[in-house]
Amino acid sequence: MSKRIAYYPKAAGGLDALKASLVALQEQGIVAKGFATMRNANQPEGFDCPGCAWPDRNQHSSFEFCENGVKAVAAEATSHRATPALFADLSVSALMAQDDYTLEAHGRLTEPLRYDAASDHYMPISWPDAFALIASHLQALPTPDDAIFYTSGRTSNEAAFLYQLFIREFGTNNLPDCSNMCHEPSGVGMKPQIGVGKGTVTLDDFTKADAIFIFGQNPGTNHPRMLGELRDAARRGCRIVVFNPLRERGLERFADPKHPLELLGGETKLASHYYAVRIGGDLAAAKGLIKAVLEGGAQDERFIAEHTEGFEAFMQDVLREPWLAIEAASGLSEAQLREAAQVYIESNATICTWGMGITQHKHSVATIQMLVNLLLVRGNIGKPGAGACPVRGHSNVQGDRTMGIYEKPAEDFLDKLGKAFDFAPPRKHGHDVVAAIEAMAREPGKVFFAMGGNFAAATPDTEQTWQALRSCALTVHVTTKLNRSHLVHGKAALILPCLGRTEIDMQAGGPQGVTVEDSMSMVHISLGMNAPASNQLMSEPAIVAHLAAATLPLSKTRWLWLVEDYSRIRDKIEQVVEGFGQFNERLKAPGGFYLGNSARERRWQTLNSRAHFKTHGLPVDESSALFRLMTVRSHDQYNTTVYGMDDRYRGVWGHRRVCFINALDLQRLGFEAGQWIDMTSVWADGERTAKRFLLVAYDIPTGCLASYFPETNALVPLSAFADEARTPASKSVPVRLSLHIG
């Protein structure tokens, strides 16, 4: 393994992105199939890329190249298989000793598997026996609330809708999902403020904005197709203003692999202004921007008077906030903030985008509300080229929520669901991710069921989460590939292998398509085209239907009939979910249809039909003696799926256990780059340590550290989460460092 850690001088994208894609296809043994498959990614007649939730341009005809999209597709279309022979060969303890990269590299699972405690091996089980086993466990629970049903965000609308229906007919709202760890604060913050919890912009707005402000997001790695929009925007003179503790290569310069000249070395400068805000400093930074706007009298008086509420009190609070306090909390100078505010003032239409750098903090809801305040103060919601753009992660995480994957469902949604399927849905709110872990740890004997994802690795407080999962009576994972969660199992355990997006989903009524909703509320169809990885795979909707039929003998829902033809499921969705009228019909339009957004039309669905300014003080930093660690993604991973050991744009090769630190901090500690350290997080309930990380001197503000997740999840205390939204605060872990011994 190479130990080289070096600066990466080039623009993001370019030839290196093409090379990396080819390597990904080679590693999966699918060069020819890979190219054929990629031609169908994000095409009107193709499948929706499982990579991320960034939208596609309507009816585009040319192949939209995306390196990390290729990796995501290649990982699914791989030629490698994890067959029962692998599990006969390796016990669960033996597999446990392998790292995440190796587990992933075993390839696609081919048959349902049951854990055999006597031998500590997974063994094949038939689908009917698997369903019967789950049904008997569920039926034996003292109350339906003893079951927990997790969802990751790749699950299609059809599967998600059936899944939540099954769970609610079974009798619980215990529906934690990956959103709880992701953009939950965006919805929680925006809903009371502007009446919607989703982004208010469409792709078209990116072609009209005068300025785009990007907070806490790394699109070069996580939403590479966004770089194409930023490139075009920069080229027509739109100003791109970035707030990020790290100088992310993908936000600085981009060479679009679709343009031959750029492949040969031409490139576009993206960010016109880059501010290395300190970790957790964005609320203060946004408040500083607003203060500069107000001091210059540059607010949009007309919009404020016509559409908003609470401006006077808000303005007084902002004007009272001392610049010194803003500077200390943001890590940026008054001059820097005034400079950024000037860009904002000169722009007639501004978009604000944000990602995990904003949501995964204790004060994330307040920060998001301050970003929305920033937009409102100059009327930047509900006009072309302007608006709020929380950039979602998983390709259908937004759609899953729309379909009812939510532990706190609206009464109105439950009313309609109960009416459409003739049953009485449970009304008591269920567990989110953090509460689910607490409940499993507190009360042994539960059933944990996961529709995708990697709960054991993605969640905080690894030790406590693992203990929680291990105290379950049964754990079940519907999945495409082997991951850590299948090995950290309950007394009984099942792995149920399913079809992926890229594969043909054949049901009694012929090949089926599924639908997804992207980050900008476009709903469209996704049609697989590859032969399934094994002839024993079932689709997610079919798995839910068979499980429901086995578990709920008295259900009035015609489960198996519904999955013969998914348009039947869509007819039901139409009856229950707002905005899906004539669902099947409207899907026929190439590129699908737009769900609409009331705030975009300046209809404020709040209690008094106005948009609200929300006043917030600066967060208090209680642990200034410690470092603040942000746990981020490398360029070679998809959440907990590790594709490789490099992080090209940050110049890291061959390592994942690294800790980025400012050279001044190294000096202060008397440490040197290249030394191995342990990180210990300090929290009210005690200390947690993760061992053996390589120090890398990096351009990051002093007092701030960065490292990759999931390796660092052991450090995130379960009770460290966002106020109101309860999203783990995995971007501000208070830690100290010590030299690693041994």
Ligand SMILES: Nc1nc2c(c(=O)[nH]1)N[C@H]1C(S)=C(S)[C@@H](COP(=O)(O)OP(=O)(O)OC[C@H]3O[C@@H](n4cnc5c(=O)[nH]c(N)nc54)[C@H](O)[C@@H]3O)O[C@H]1N2
């Ligand atoms: N290839 C690939 N694509 C992905 C994923 C993946 O893992 N791999 N994951 C998907 C998912 S589920 C999601 S949610 C998205 C995630 O996409 P991002 O939101 O880009 O996620 P992170 O890598 O966690 O990066 C967060 C960024 O925020 C910055 N940051 C951290 N703390 C702060 C802060 O306090 N303030 C500011 N201003 N910035 C901060 C970091 O330096 C980093 O640049 O991507 C999706 N797409």
Ligand SMILES: Nc1nc2c(c(=O)[nH]1)N[C@H]1C(S)=C(S)[C@@H](COP(=O)(O)OP(=O)(O)OC[C@H]3O[C@@H](n4cnc5c(=O)[nH]c(N)nc54)[C@H](O)[C@@H]3O)O[C@H]1N2
């Ligand atoms: N410390 C720290 N922790 C974090 C984050 C962070 O930034 N820092 N980010 C958080 C975020 S934003 C998110 S969204 C969560 C992600 O949490 P999860 O969604 O739970 O995790 P993933 O790694 O995306 O799940 C990957 C697994 O999904 C399965 N899979 C892939 N495709 C399919 C499919 O089509 N169907 C099914 N059934 N299964 C499939 C495969 O088994 C694969 O191993 O992690 C969170 N955890």
Ligand SMILES: [Mo]
């Ligand atoms: Mo996410």
